[in-house]
Amino acid sequence: MNHTVTYYECDPQGEVTVGMLINLAILVSEEQSQAIGVGPDVVAQFGGGWVITSYNIEISKLPKVDETIVLSTRATSYNRYFAFREFWIRDQNGEEYAHISSMFVYMDLTTRKIVQIPDEIIKPFHSEEVKRIPRVGKLEGITEDDSILQQDYHVRYFDIDSNQHVNNAHYFDWMLDVLGEDFLKSHQLKKMLIKYDLEVRYGKDVVSSEVSIDDQALLTKHKIGTKGELNAEANCWWEKRA
Amino acid sequence: MNHTVTYYECDPQGEVTVGMLINLAILVSEEQSQAIGVGPDVVAQFGGGWVITSYNIEISKLPKVDETIVLSTRATSYNRYFAFREFWIRDQNGEEYAHISSMFVYMDLTTRKIVQIPDEIIKPFHSEEVKRIPRVGKLEGITEDDSILQQDYHVRYFDIDSNQHVNNAHYFDWMLDVLGEDFLKSHQLKKMLIKYDLEVRYGKDVVSSEVSIDDQALLTKHKIGTKGELNAEANCWWEKRA
Missing domain, CATH: 3.10.129.10 (Hotdog Thioesterase)
Structure with a gap:
């Protein structure tokens, strides 16, 4: 296509x-x-x-x-x-x-x-x-020792697409927006592993998006949750832009 | 196309x-x-x-x-x-x-x-x-007597598109989302007049979106502003869905 x-x-x-x-x-x-x-x-x-x-x-x-x-x-x-x-x-x-x-x-x-x-x-x-399905990848979660950035996001009516679910693109938006302009302009995303646990729903949910940045390893660990429940986790690997 | x-x-x-x-x-x-x-x-x-x-x-x-x-x-x-x-x-x-x-x-x-x-x-x-350019339409602003619904929206990094401006679609999103699911599911948009006064910018702006609903006339009057300044106004005319 x-x-x-x-x-x-x-x-x-x-x-x-x-x-x-x-x-x-x-x-x-x-x-x-x-x-x-x-x-x-x-x-x-x-x-x-x-x-x-x-x-x-x-x-x-x-x-x-x-x-x-x-x-x-x-x-x-x-x-x-x-x-x-x-x-x-x-x-x-x-x-x-x-x-x-x-x-x-x-x-x-x-x-x-x-x-x-x-x-x-x-x-x-x-x-x-097959008997054994390939693993999509292993994800490193945010730990209690990590310092985090956090931001709240409201789920909007137009975040729901014609498949009747919050469109997938918004999960990426919530996860990456927290990093802010300076980080996003100076880094290039090379790899992202995302795991979904629970669907985010319109109407009642405020999405809390958390990120921990490991600037040495160029790794960011992400988590989004609603009302204390985990919705999705991700790891992103970055390269510095020239 | x-x-x-x-x-x-x-x-x-x-x-x-x-x-x-x-x-x-x-x-x-x-x-x-x-x-x-x-x-x-x-x-x-x-x-x-x-x-x-x-x-x-x-x-x-x-x-x-x-x-x-x-x-x-x-x-x-x-x-x-x-x-x-x-x-x-x-x-x-x-x-x-x-x-x-x-x-x-x-x-x-x-x-x-x-x-x-x-x-x-x-x-x-x-x-x-031409000497006289056609008018795009006359807009009815929100007045002090109108009762309004209001909601704040944060401008996100990915709201900016490759033209380096907050993508136009988000103005519509901010304006209409305030109306909520019940209204949006039961009404069909027939006409919308929108006027832009000042560009919304990423980084510092929180967008305040206000709407006044005239359920008799099936008219909604919209206003979005940042820090007390007017960014855009709109009128929407609706039809009730069967």
Whole structure:
């Protein structure tokens, strides 16, 4: 799938935001699912839906405004409970911008519990059935000794997209905004590992976003929570900009 | 210009947000300017840039997720200080979704003052030179007698796009979010008139968004300000959803 990067998908540096990369990744996977006959309506017939549990985003360089990028995806492997999916973002010559690995589970929409993935919605992808699913990556949590920056964010009505959930891009926005302009302008994101624990919901939730910065290791550890509950955690690895 | 509406450009009802409509409008006008050789880099050579002063957005119905819409624009007319531009959003059969009129001025980037539009950047559009520029619409401000709802919004780093300004869509987000879920789910936006007075800037500004609701007239009056200064005002006309 081709996509031309617009000015409103970019940050002040003219580079696609990482939240938008994930929006585009989901877009191409929805297109693929639809094409092989297991779109959201078919998936819903089995009483559940796909839920993302983690992304590992490796960035060679970020696409810039006006560039036409090529998005591709593969449902790589799965077992009874987990489905592993990969995404590639490349330029027109096949040069890689970013590679994303992700893990999905299937949730029963009535009980809100994770259940076995129905054969009917996974077989059409012809991905490999495996015993051991690859790990998306190991995450280092914020510890009590870490000094943190914290900021509150309100969930807004327009944060919910047509999939009826708070759009994924906002999690990245809340996590990274805390770092502030000076940090974000002088550092380039190279890798981000994010794990989702609990969905953020509109209406009642104020999101508390915390970050601990290890300036030596160029590692930032992130956590977002609502009412004392953990919603998502992430690690980001950075490079200093020249 | 064709555009296929994605899930992340839509609200929970599956309809394109009005902020995204404006993003798409600007996209098509940038494409046109570039095509006739007066893109942003050329415009900047004259020491200034185009600044939007108002939009009048008339909505027949909002495009939905997955629909491929057709965006078009015309630089209709201008005089020494003002340029009047129109946009049409239509479906593949030419049926109109929305019509947008807008007024632009040219601002000297050093003095931040509005100056005469240089001939070199307006002539290539072959629009009509007029004495009297059409009015975009008359706006009814919030009065002291109106009861208002108010909410604060922080300007976030990723609110700035690659044009180096707070992206226009966020003004709509701040203005409409105050209305809340119940109102937004039960009402359909039919017309919105917005006037910009002062740019909202990242870093120091907390945006105060106020709205007064006239439920009889199905009219809402909006105002956003920072530190007591007025940034933008709007009127919205609504229809009750069935």
